[in-house]
Amino acid sequence: MEFYSKKIERVYEPDVLVCGLGPAGISAAVAAARMGALTMAVERCAFAGGNFTNAKVVGIIGAVNTITGALITGGITFEMLKRAAYRREDDYSRKPLCELFEENQDSVGQVYRPKTTQNHVRQVNSVRLLFDPEIFKHQADMLLTGSGVKLLYHTVIADTVMAEGHIKKVILANKDGLSCVKPKMVIDCTGDADISAMSGAPFEKADVVQPGTLMFTVGGLVFDDFQAFYDACRKAMAQAADCGEIGIYAGPSVGWVRPGMMNFNNTRLVFDATSAESVTEAEIRGREDVFRFFEVYKKYIGAFKDAYILDSGPYLGTRESRRIIGEYVLTLDDIVEGRRFDDAIALAGGIVDFHRLDKSGHSALQFVKPSDIPYRTLLPQKVDNLLVAGRCHSVTQMAAAVTRMGVTAMLMGEAAGRAAVLALNGGCTPSDVDVEQLRALLLKNEAILND
Ligand SMILES: Cc1cc2nc3c(=O)[nH]c(=O)nc-3n(C[C@H](O)[C@H](O)[C@H](O)COP(=O)(O)OP(=O)(O)OC[C@H]3O[C@@H](n4cnc5c(N)ncnc54)[C@H](O)[C@@H]3O)c2cc1C
Known part of the structure; x- marks a missing residue:
């Protein structure tokens, strides 16, 4: 064991620190900043977008209900879809989603409606909403800076300093050397629950995780x-x-x-x-x-x-790593049985996309109705100023096959960002946020919480 100790000169003191700028982190940061919090966001890559940009995952799953075709994506996530998403036409040309909306205000469901829920090949062909990674990067920059978020790219979060279950400091590593952030609230959107693990929040990692992909x-x-x-x-x-x-x-x-x-x-x-x-x-x-x-x-x-x-690439895409064990662990039964939750803050899109390690060629897709994501799945145990959003929220391995989708991560991010500021304004912990107030705030900002 080696010890290291040095004075750190560069210190940031935001209200909210968002760690990781994948889909979840983008909407968390934008939501917090728009509510007036001094918001800083840190990302190890040179751009935002997570798997959408650093792994070139271009397909958009979960924006609409795959069974009914109804739009289930609102708020900042839908704003990002309108900025950066395309519909693939039958001739494989592309049409910006925003143009489609001008033509027909609420027709994205019809655009997306699958031809069948049985045949995977035809199903994939019917997934017609796409992101272009370069456009996504640029539009994410615009959305984040336009909302007043202080951005640091090329920066890895290396550690946290804790005091009695409270994150006092977050240590960053980049070309400036080591820096220190003293945030009031932290949102872990690293996909791998890095901050939760560093802070001592309980988490789970399956012995056999779903394989990743170098696109x-x-x-x-x-x-x-x-x-x-x-x-x-x-x-x-x-x-x-x-x-x-x-x-x-x-x-x-x-x-x-x-x-x-x-x-x-x-x-x-x-x-x-x-x-x-x-x-x-x-x-x-x-x-x-x-x-x-x-x-x-x-x-x-x-x-x-x-x-x-x-x-x-540019990076290998990760489907699964750590998931926190939060105040509630969402299960596949909850999803398949359509269990409703009073503290629902988003709807997951309805595809069970679990990739196995055989040569079946694809994951065994199963289609289910949109499912509630409870706020409690964003709340880790044992750390009082931390929220978690995205694929590392509190969910079983099989349920994560539904909630790990990019737009679903973004929807969770907005809820986490808004909850962090409600907690700050109310002088309470994220666990004590009034969930009805949070849901009302999300709905006021055009979230869709009922399919
Ligand atoms: C190959 C592949 C195909 C997929 N296909 C689809 C699809 O077709 N449709 C769909 O909707 N979803 C798809 N997904 C899933 C989806 O893209 C992801 O699950 C989604 O990106 C999750 O978002 P997130 O914000 O939780 O995490 P991520 O996208 O993983 O973002 C986490 C961010 O945090 C940053 N970060 C991590 N650790 C640190 C650190 N210590 N310091 C600083 N920054 C850090 C990362 O660089 C990254 O930008 C696919 C995933 C993969 C891998």
Whole structure:
């Protein structure tokens, strides 16, 4: 054991510190800042967006009820959808969502309505709302700075200093060296519950987590028939796996980026996102798989003749790591049985998307009605000035297969941001926030809490 001690010169004193600027962190920071709190947000990447941008996850699931087609996404999340989301047309061109809304005020559900809930391939094809990562980055910057959030990119949260279950200081590491933040309230949106773990809040991490994915984009593709191309890719993967050319893979699930350019959700990597050594090894293995899979496609499919790998990542996408054990742990039974909660602060979108480690090609998707996310799942135990939003909130492993979606994380973020400021204004802890007041505030800001 080594000890380190040094004076830290740079000190920040915001009301609210948002840790991590993935989908959850963006809306948490914007909500807190718009309520007048001095809000600071810290992100290790050079941009906001989390998996949407750093892992190039472009599909939007959970914005509408997959069974009824009704819109279940309001507030800041919907604002972000209007700024940065596209609808993919049948000819694979794209139309900005904001234009669609001008045409028909509440028709996003109809746009998205799945053709079937049985067949995964057709289902994925019917998921027609997309983010463009570059537009998302830019629009997130605009939304955050426009709301008055103090941003620090390129900054890792390295530690917390605790006193009797209270976060007194958060230690940052970046090009300035070490800095110290003395926040009144902290919102953990790191996806991996880093702050909760550093602060001694109980958490859970499954022995076998869902695999992650290094996404990659291929350019220079030439084909006329998307379905035939898609089928050929899946067949090539299955053949290559059968004869031992490749190891674990999925699908692929492919998404249109630009003409001749497709995004591949194809690699499956088992790693521990909370271990730097494990993630490093997985990134290397992921790039190896990207090139190996690409060679397989080139060997079997004419459309790849002049194709090239445009890029991967930039980061390995993590589906699952730590989840806090909060004041309530949401279960899959709660979701499947449609249990209602008095303290519901958001609706989850209705797809159970659990990725297994077999060669089934895809997760076993199950469609359920939109489900309540209770406020108590954002409240960790043992730390009195901390809220948690996004995929690391308090949920069982199987229930997280529903609530880990990007827009769902964003909806939780807004609730956490507003609750943090209500607690500050009321001089209480987040646990003692008046939930009816929180729900009323969310509804006033166009949240949708009933499907
Ligand atoms: C391959 C893949 C495909 C997916 N497909 C879809 C899909 O089609 N549709 C969908 O809706 N969802 C999809 N998801 C899920 C979804 O994108 C994520 O679960 C969602 O991004 C969760 O948001 P979050 O804000 O909770 O966490 P994250 O997106 O993980 O964001 C966490 C942020 O915190 C930052 N951070 C973490 N630790 C630190 C630290 N110590 N210091 C500073 N910053 C830190 C990270 O850099 C990141 O920006 C997919 C996920 C993956 C991995």
